[in-house]
Amino acid sequence: MPSSNPAGSVADRAAAIAAVHAGREGPLLPVLHDVQAAFGHIPADAVPAIAAALNLSRAEVHGVVTFYHDFRTAPAGRRVVKLCRAEACQAAGGAAVAEALLARLGIGWGGTTADGAVTVEAVYCLGLCACAPAALVDGAPAGRLDAEALAAAVQA
Amino acid sequence: MRVFVPQDAAARAVGADLVATALAAAAARLGIDLALVRTGSRGMVWLEPLVEVEVAGVRRGFGPAAPEDAAAILDGTSPKALGPVADLPWMRGQLRLTFARVGVTDPLSLADYAAHGGWRGLAAARAMDPAAVVAAVKASGLRGRGGAGFPAGIKWDTVRTAPGPLKSVVCNADEGDSGTFADRMLMEGDPFCLIEGMAIAAHAVGAQTGYIYIRSEYPDAIRVMEAAVSAARPLVAPFEIEVRVGAGAYVCGEETALLNSLEGRRGEVRAKPPLPALQGLFGRPTVVNNVLTLAAVPHILAEGPEGYAALGTGRSRGTIPLQIAGNVRRGGLYEAPFGLTLGQIVHDIAGGTATGRPVKAVQVGGPLGAWFPPALFDTVIDYEAFAAAGGLIGHAGIVVMDDTADMLAMARFAMEFCAIESCGKCTPCRIGAVRGVETIDRIAAGDLAALPLLADLCATMKAGSLCALGGFTPYPVMSAVTHFPDDFRRMARAAE
Numbered sequence: 149m150p151s152s153n154p155a156g157s158v159a160d161r162a163a164a165i166a167a168v169h170a171g172r173e174g175p176l177l178p179v180l181h182d183v184q185a186a187f188g189h190i191p192a193d194a195v196p197a198i199a200a201a202l203n204l205s206r207a208e209v210h211g212v213v214t215f216y217h218d219f220r221t222a223p224a225g226r227r228v229v230k231l232c233r234a235e236a237c238q239a240a241g242g243a244a245v246a247e248a249l250l251a252r253l254g255i256g257w258g259g260t261t262a263d264g265a266v267t268v269e270a271v272y273c274l275g276l277c278a279c280a281p282a283a284l285v286d287g288a289p290a291g292r293l294d295a296e297a298l299a300a301a302v303q304a
Numbered sequence: 305m306r307v308f309v310p311q312d313a314a315a316r317a318v319g320a321d322l323v324a325t326a327l328a329a330a331a332a333r334l335g336i337d338l339a340l341v342r343t344g345s346r347g348m349v350w351l352e353p354l355v356e357v358e359v360a361g362v363r364r365g366f367g368p369a370a371p372e373d374a375a376a377i378l379d380g381t382s383p384k385a386l387g388p389v390a391d392l393p394w395m396r397g398q399l400r401l402t403f404a405r406v407g408v409t410d411p412l413s414l415a416d417y418a419a420h421g422g423w424r425g426l427a428a429a430r431a432m433d434p435a436a437v438v439a440a441v442k443a444s445g446l447r448g449r450g451g452a453g454f455p456a457g458i459k460w461d462t463v464r465t466a467p468g469p470l471k472s473v474v475c476n477a478d479e480g481d482s483g484t485f486a487d488r489m490l491m492e493g494d495p496f497c498l499i500e501g502m503a504i505a506a507h508a509v510g511a512q513t514g515y516i517y518i519r520s521e522y523p524d525a526i527r528v529m530e531a532a533v534s535a536a537r538p539l540v541a542p543f544e545i546e547v548r549v550g551a552g553a554y555v556c557g558e559e560t561a562l563l564n565s566l567e568g569r570r571g572e573v574r575a576k577p578p579l580p581a582l583q584g585l586f587g588r589p590t591v592v593n594n595v596l597t598l599a600a601v602p603h604i605l606a607e608g609p610e611g612y613a614a615l616g617t618g619r620s621r622g623t624i625p626l627q628i629a630g631n632v633r634r635g636g637l638y639e640a641p642f643g644l645t646l647g648q649i650v651h652d653i654a655g656g657t658a659t660g661r662p663v664k665a666v667q668v669g670g671p672l673g674a675w676f677p678p679a680l681f682d683t684v685i686d687y688e689a690f691a692a693a694g695g696l697i698g699h700a701g702i703v704v705m706d707d708t709a710d711m712l713a714m715a716r717f718a719m720e721f722c723a724i725e726s727c728g729k730c731t732p733c734r735i736g737a738v739r740g741v742e743t744i745d746r747i748a749a750g751d752l753a754a755l756p757l758l759a760d761l762c763a764t765m766k767a768g769s770l771c772a773l774g775g776f777t778p779y780p781v782m783s784a785v786t787h788f789p790d791d792f793r794r795m796a797r798a799a800e
Contacts, residue, residue, distance in 0.1 A: 172546075173513075173566075173567075173586065174566050174567040174568035174569075174586070175568060176568030176569075177548065177549070177550075177551060177565065177566075177568055178548070178549070180551070181520075181549060181551070202568075208569075211570050212568065212569065212570055215553065215570040215571060215572075215727075216550075216551035216552055216553050216571070217551070217552035217553060218520050218550075218551040218552035219551060230521070232482075234482030234483075234671065234721075235482040235483060235630070235667055235671060235703045235714070235717070236482045236483040236629040236630045236701075236703045237482070238714075238717070239629075239630030239631040239703055239704060239705045239706075239709070240630060240631060240658070271521055271552070272480065272482065272554060272671070272721060272724075272725070273479075273480055273481065273482045273483075273484075273521065274313075274521050274522075275313065275314075275479060275484070275485035275487075275488035275489075275521070275522060275525075276313060276314050276317050276485070277482060277483045277484070277485055277627070277629030277630070277635070277701070277703070278314060278349035278350070278485065278627070278628065278629045278632075278635030278636045278637075279314050279317050279318050279349050279352065279635070280629065280630070282317060284521070284523070287523045288316070289313045289314070289316050289317035289524070290317050291314060291317030291318050292317075292318055
């Protein structure tokens with residue numbers, strides 16, 4: 149539902165981001181990445197604005213937003229931890245490291261702590277398999293993790 | 305004094321940036337004129353951060369280095385000294401063709417790249433007729449390194465001869481398989497090599513545009529590749545390359561899903577035919593090749609295809625960058641001609657398990673690859689040999705598990721992963737994976753009547769899925785059932 153001022157500015161900003169990429173071939177993913185970088189998620193009001201700017205239907209944009217794991221429809225915590233659950237990290241004890249972090253934070257996979265400090269997301273391989281278990285903490289790689297090292301990386 | 309510290313994500317993950325900072329500070333304190341070069345990784349990940357100090361033209365290694373080792377490394381008294389890096393057994397055993405420069409050069413230095421043989425392949429290709437370039441790639445025997453092993457030259461020839469005013473070269477850098485990191489290491493360590501390979505492909509098939517589709521889980525590779533594409537633009541012109549970033553969908557590593565994603569759509573798999581070589585990106589004839597396939601091409605064109613074709617075994621020619629990970633003493637990247645046995649890799653090169661316990665199972669080829677028991681360790685790294693043994697090489701990732709692994713849990717994980725990552729287009733994958741998890745849970749609870757049901761479900765997924773995600777998930781599942789039957793009967797036996 150369209151609302152007044154703040155929503156209008158979301159739509160305007162999203163439309164401006166879309167306009168930057170409109171001349172590229174298949175611009176939707178670069179647009180969505182930039183919108184998420186600007187807002188921390190893909191706000192609902194951004195979807196019709198992006199659709200209009202790229203001559204797509206709202207359903208097409210919604211379909212793409214919801215297909216990809218990266219795109220969020222609500223803001224994440226201030227720190228995002230992407231923790232690998234795939235086979236190589238499992239072989240190096242990753243499951244126990246993950247369980248310890250989630251238990252300490254009191255959240256499940258994909259959850260955000262009540263104070264909004266930390267979101268923990270599952271990923272399936274970061275290409276850091278030879279220094280497993282591994283994570284990305286706000287985009288910075290961390291490897292050879294044990295429960296203590298991961299807790300320190302999350303708190304740092 | 306020239307000192308080299310890797311900037312590879314795996315080295316950074318274990319503290320390479322802190323070591324680099326400490327080296328700079330120690331040099332300032334000791335009054336040493338330090339030239340610090342950030343390189344890619346040599347691939348000896350267990351030794352990272354691996355610092356190299358150049359003495360009389362020889363690079364001597366120190367690792368795994370910690371920040372507090374900095375001063376002793378610079379004055380040569382560090383107990384972490386490893387000697388000349390080129391003489392280490394891990395390096396001596398390899399034949400690095402694709403990875404020749406990785407870990408050696410500054411990845412973003414055009415001068416370094418040219419000084420180490422860069423652009424010679426492109427220059428040779430541009431002096432040749434496109435058909436002759438394709439013929440050279442065919443003669444090299446190079447097959448797609450992404451997993452399918454399709455002859456690269458035949459694919460290129462299809463695009464070359466396809467009608468159409470516009471053509472594209474797409475590099476598949478959506479390296480999602482667990483246990484694989486060669487694409488990432490190459491992009492971070494020698495990005496111009498990939499660009500040169502793409503430019504050769506563009507010349508061979510008549511393409512104007514190129515895309516490198518990199519997964520979002522690789523922020524370092526994205527950063528390096530974007531800088532390299534920008535720096536190399538005049539050298540590959542009029543061919544234009546653009547880096548595109550994925551959005552966390554494993555299935556986009558499948559070539560038709562990747563093309564849909566590049567076009568701005570949901571990453572759903574397309575039915576084939578039409579082949580992407582004839583109707584690919586935006587309907588154009590399109591070369592879609594993995595990073596390692598394209599990065600192998602500059603060497604082939606620079607040195608001629610004969611030398612490459614002379615390496616390997618059977619119909620698997622040239623070298624394969626193996627990626628060794630999981631529970632191993634020595635994990636990392638090891639490039640060698642096809643033909644090593646799985647046992648040589650696990651025992652001799654990787655040194656067995658890190659925990660010191662016996663090896664139970666080795667998964668080759670990522671989450672869609674089969675589990676191999678030690679009884680099959682004489683299987684040779686060769687596309688046909690792996691197919692005959694009920695597995696696949698895939699992207700040549702090798703994940704080792706010790707005897708504490710529960711193979712029923714691994715089979716369940718394979719189905720769970722397939723359910724999470726299924727694009728939803730075809731029913732065997734979308735529904736089959738969910739039913740697979742449920743069926744394995746029944747077996748775990750002691751219902752052995754569900755075992756034939758699981759085999760039947762896997763047969764359906766294998767035969768009826770549109771792409772390798774649903775079609776190959778049965779490999780890890782059924783190989784676990786076949787080779788580790790005890791893990792599937794534990795609860796049933798306990799109930800007796």
